[in-house]
Amino acid sequence: MIPGGGQPNMQQLLQQAQKMQQDLANAQEELARTEVEGQAGGGLVKATVTGSGELRGLVIDPKAVDPEDTETLADLIVAAVQAANENAQTLQQQKLGPLAQGLGGGEIPGLPF
8 A cells, every 4th residue: 555545646637737737827828918919901900819808909001991892892891800810820829739639639728738
């Protein structure tokens, strides 16, 4: 029989889990501060989002503004925001993917991967 009933292994596992949880929290905070950009129309519309997907900025080149065709401008805005969000998801996978694997390799609820 193992002295102490094998508790050192359980304690070590708990410490590892706490460290991974802290690493995950730190990575999420970093994502919330990191900004990524997406663009559409050859750069006529640029959207900036945080690594967690929060829209922070939108820049529209005056050349993209045609009062007779607001539909195209709207499409460019949507495309730029989607591109920025795709870049944010890539960043999330880079930052959080290894941590998620360390927590069992499964998906983390609330994250898009």
